[in-house]
Amino acid sequence: MTIQEAAQRSGLSAHTLRYYERIGLIHSVGRNSSGHREYAEQDLQWLEFLTRLRMTGMPIAEMCRYAELRRMGEHTADERRELLERHREHVRSRIAQLSQDLAVLDYKIESYREQGCSPRTLL
Amino acid sequence: MTIQEAAQRSGLSAHTLRYYERIGLIHSVGRNSSGHREYAEQDLQWLEFLTRLRMTGMPIAEMCRYAELRRMGEHTADERRELLERHREHVRSRIAQLSQDLAVLDYKIESYREQGCSPRTLL
């Protein structure tokens, strides 16, 4: 699959795919006879997971670390799991925080709905 | 209250407080006789709400818009409410997305826990 197809299917831009490869997030994408990238199904699965890590707020540097561990082989499985577990905690507390913020937002909107429009809550 | 106290209590840096004032997020903070900022209790409440909007991912530009509407007076209450309602939708879908990502993360971690360590799921 060409870089454009991979971009389409992963939802990332071709620019970003090259960037990810350059910084070591994606390793050894195949090339065809004229030097163009050829993405395999496996690359797409990896990209999908990377994208999920990004969307949940993992910094690029930490994703690089994870990618590096993965390249190092199976004996790094424990460390990879621990990295993911730490990240999971981040995601959990993010969800908790957002839920709390959502409740405040609900309250604020409700205050606007009540015609009272009391200045104290509508700062 | 001095800028340092306001920084402490709001969790923002003094630099950020000045920046927020400069871009119009905070309006007309009082000054004392020597030109130093003096924050009032009301400013702190407003900062707290601003911080909540930021933490939930509202861009600065949109917060400025909200601050501007607020300054324009009560006849903008509807528009402010609509802005908050749109933002609430963003927050809701963010929570939904994160919850889904969390489930994938759980699954991945579980795969690591099972000694099998099957390559297909541990990309």
Add this chain to the structure above:
DNA sequence: ATTTGACTTAGAGCGCACTCCAAGGGCGAC
């Protein structure tokens, strides 16, 4: 044979949200 268009690389540029700096002012303590 030449044009078109997608690809390659190294490296520069951008938008966001801060974060810091330089130059100067004001005030209390010694």
Add this chain to the structure above:
DNA sequence: GTCGCCCTTGGAGTGCGCTCTAAGTCAAAT
């Protein structure tokens, strides 16, 4: 008075994560 410290301002710098440019290669279409 002068030292130290915190404040002021305008403007420059930073870190992150892309995003784009320039210059060149290659292959298919005309």
